[in-house]
Amino acid sequence: MRRHLDHGVTVALMLAAGVAGAQLTPGSVGSGSSPSTGTGSTPAPSTPGATPAPEAPDVGTPGSDAPTTVPGTGAQGGTRPTPRVGTGGRELPPSPPGIAPGSIEETPGSSQRGQAISPAPALEPSNEAEQVKEGVTGAPDSEEKPARRAPLTLAQLVARAREADSRVEEATAELRKFQALYQQARWAWFPKIEITVGAGGPTPEARNDGLGGPPTTEATYKGDLNFGRVGVTMFSTGNAVLPLYTFGKLTALEKAGAQGPVLGAALRERTRNEVGFQAAQAYFGYQLARNGLQQIEEVSKRLEDAGQRIERLLKEDSAQVSAVDSYKVRFFRQIVEARRAEALQGRQFALAAIGLLANVGPEDAVTVVEEDLELEEDVPVPSLEQALVRAEQSRPELTAVAAGIAAREQEVFIRERSYYPDLGLAGFYDVRFTTSATRQRTPFAFDPYNDRTGGVGLVMRGTFDIPIKDAQLEQARAELDKLRAQEKQIRAGIRLEVSKVHGELVAAWSRARAFGEAERSARRWVTAAFTAFDLGTGDTRDLVDAFTAYAQASGDKGKSWHDVRVGMAALARVTGAPLAPGE
Secondary structure (H helix, E strand, O other): OOOHHHHHHHHHHHHHHHHHHHHHOOEEEEOHHHHHHHHOOOOOOOOOOOOOEEEEHHHHHHHOOOOOOOOOOOOOOOOOOOEEEEEEOOOOOEEEOOOOOHHHHHHOOOOOOOOOOOOOOOOOOOOHHHHHHHHHOOOOOOOOOOOOOOEHHHHHHHHHHHHHHHHHHHHHHHHHHHHHHHHHHHHOOOOOEEEEEEEEEEEEEEOOOOOOOOOOOOHHHOOOOOOOOOEEEEEEEEEEEEEEEEEEEEEHHHHHHHHHHHHHHHHHHHHHHHHHHHHHHHHHHHHHHHHHHHHHHHHHHHEEEEEHHHHHHOOOOOOOHHHHHHHHHHHHHHHHHHHHHHHHHHHHHHHHHHHHHHOOOOOOOOEEEEEOOOOOOOOOOOOOHHHHHHHHHHHHHHHHHHHHHHHHHHHHHHHHHHHOOEEEEEEEEEEEEEEOOOOOOOOOOOOOOOEEEEEEEEEEEEEOHHHHHHHHHHHHHHHHHHHHHHHHHHHHHHHHHHHHHHHHHHHHHHHHHHHHHHHHHHHHHHHHHHHHHOOOOOOHHHHHHHHHHHHHHHHHHHHHHHHHHHHHHHHHHHOOOOOOOOO
16 A cells, blocks of 8 residues: 555646646647747748637547547537636635545536625715605615626637737737828829928118119118118918829839738738737636646545545554555645645636736726537548648738738839939929019019019939949849748748647647547546445555546646647637637
8 A cells, every 4th residue: 555655646746737738828839839930020930820719629528439530531520518607716615525436437527616796885874865865766776786797708808809909909000000101102193392481571672663774762772871661571482393204113102002001911910810829828728727626626535535544444453554654645635735726826827818818907807718628529620731721821921921022022113213214294483572672574674572483394303323223223122032032931931830730739639539538447447446445355556546547647638638729729820710700
């Protein structure tokens, strides 16, 4: 007995590994993490995607020995287990009393439910208020409880995260900037009208016959301090050029600007996919932590039952056990309590992440639908070839880099045409009026005080800085070649990422099926061992070995189903395929 009870200590450590799956690592699937690239102006292949996870695969009904379908073979989709509502309470009740050996076949189903918030107590009305109240009949009851927020499902959480996350708001603002730049490019042909209006003084007197003749007043002559009757001068000038023909530069500028909104929308979708995937991670992390707490609760029950049995055998002076066995069981129970604290912390962290991603206020309680990670039926997983084709068609990074290449090509075209001049229609006017000067009526007289001129005409405008234009053209071509090389890297990175995530999902499916069968076998083993121990035909070695195997299989099963659900959400992200409602 003492020698074999040593194996029981490992059970709590195995359960801790299952509870640790509630950690939220963006981009991770199962035990690995998907590759990612920088988030500069050029989109990266591993853009986090937050589309709701596709229909999750299933492993068959627990307890049945029917064979299951291999993922990727096109099996029919299955239904999801009925969700339950939970609020993620902070504490678990103390361990209940030991259970009978025959109940080991029952699947643990206890769920944690939070406490509803009761409204604040109403103040007692004063005597005056009581008198007023007596005169009012049929007063409505004002003590209604506030409506409780409905628990969040996976689809609701993903949808709220894709719309309300601050990173999505930032990407939306960036899209608005690209749209404004496109409008600026569309209106580049609009003439730039420059108008100047001014007034000043004092202006000396300047009088003559209006035909350019000699001055008619003494103050008009220069060279003395006699300014005569001074006045003020007012003027307004303006000019504009309307482009008529630019050798295609304006058209190319508009085409380049049109790629801006496409690029901005793709980058925003990339951000939404990443945020939605993180929301799915938080959701399934919460479910894993909750299931881990249920498993720890069951382990506590089994330990308490085993401790009671050992104490009973010690009182009967049985040779099967000794006091050392009792010490080991107590040590094991303390280890389980420590793991319980870690599981509670993991669940609280998952709830905090859910509240952050769903943009829930700090004063609002976060409630999440309780859902079993295990699926009741198999869900078809697309083959690797199908996933690669879907990623080639739907990944927002590829859309963004294609838009960037199109814009760079137009930039190169503009640089090539910059050697040619621009043809346009120009117009101008100049109006001046001075109160102390005579307006000249002959066109041969210069009149800076009262001038009225204007006109339109064809103009040609260009520069001859050929070396500068050569350098700018080479820079544009280099940027285009750089972006095309990045496109190749992005496509290769996407293929690698899809292959990695798809392989991890298939492996997680295999582990989930294997651990499911192992748990069912271990459950039957434990039932038989407990029955034999009660009848006195079995020893503690079989009991401890069966109990250790059952605890390990239960923890590995929960972790593998968590990897399956997160893996399907990750596959939806890396393929860029949005999830259907309810997935």
